[in-house]
Amino acid sequence: MLEILKVCEIFVSIQGESSYTGFPCVFVRLSGCNLHCRYCDTIYARKEYLLMSLSDVIAQVEAKGFRLVEITGGEPLLQEATPILVKEMLNRGYQVLVETNGSLSIDMISKGAIRIVDFKCPSSGMMDYNDYDNIYRLVAGHDEVKFVIGNREDYSFALDLRKRILESGWYGTINFSPVFGELEPRELAEWILRDKLDVRLNLQLHKYIWRDIERGV
Ligand code: SF4
Numbered sequence: 001m002l003e004i005l006k007v008c009e010i011f012v013s014i015q016g017e018s019s020y021t022g023f024p025c026v027f028v029r030l031s032g033c034n035l036h037c038r039y040c041d042t043i044y045a046r047k048e049y050l051l052m053s054l055s056d057v058i059a060q061v062e063a064k065g066f067r068l069v070e071i072t073g074g075e076p077l078l079q080e081a082t083p084i085l086v087k088e089m090l091n092r093g094y095q096v097l098v099e100t101n102g103s104l105s106i107d108m109i110s111k112g113a114i115r116i117v118d119f120k121c122p123s124s125g126m127m128d129y130n131d132y133d134n135i136y137r138l139v140a141g142h143d144e145v146k147f148v149i150g151n152r153e154d155y156s157f158a159l160d161l162r163k164r165i166l167e168s169g170w171y172g173t174i175n176f177s178p179v180f181g182e183l184e185p186r187e188l189a190e191w192i193l194r195d196k197l198d199v200r201l202n203l204q205l206h207k208y209i210w211r212d213i214e215r216g217v
Pocket of ligand 1: 033034035038039040041042043045055073074075100
């Protein structure tokens with residue numbers, strides 16, 4: 001396998017997001033991003049990278065010894081070899097999560113993976129880059145949706161888009177995640193309860209476990 005990937009880091013941690021929260025997970029953080037979210041907590045992943053062959057990436061993941069793997073970034077869909085990496089991991093029996101920023105078509109990623117689409121809310125500054133056709137590409141009961149919410153405007157946006165997604169016939173896990181350090185989880189929790197929403201409060205568990213560590217967790 002000669003395909004080359006720009007890899008920022010490969011590490012094991014406790015999955016802090018999505019319905020897989022709490023499970024040990026191998027993270028493959030690919031380098032580069034096409035967006036500039038105001039609250040980005042992985043700015044280092046924009047530029048830092050090692051060039052690695054696909055087989056080296058797979059070997060490093062296998063050496064970690066866990067069956068859940070997340071391909072993330074940066075924006076993983078920017079790299080041509082990402083769909084191949086996902087297929088190779090699926091073929092080896094891994095459960096594969098792919099977290100993407102919602103600006104690119106998720107069709108390039110095998111439906112065997114769980115595609116987690118992070119539609120951008122207004123306070124990210126990147127809302128105009130959402131590819132709303134991804135709504136119709138989501139696999140019901142399998143893929144997941146995420147909204148990172150920093151204020152009431154973001155919350156209203158997420159409510160409207162959630163409605164549109166559900167009206168498309170899709171069903172599945174929708175994650176509402178407060179911007180860490182900006183919106184109190186309690187406040188978002190109370191909004192969700194008051195509005196009787198069947199969404200998942202997503203608290204980035206790793207940031208509570210490793211409060212003093214900013215990367216590699
Ligand atoms: S899409 Fe993700 S990695 Fe890219 S700038 Fe936004 S938060 Fe950062």
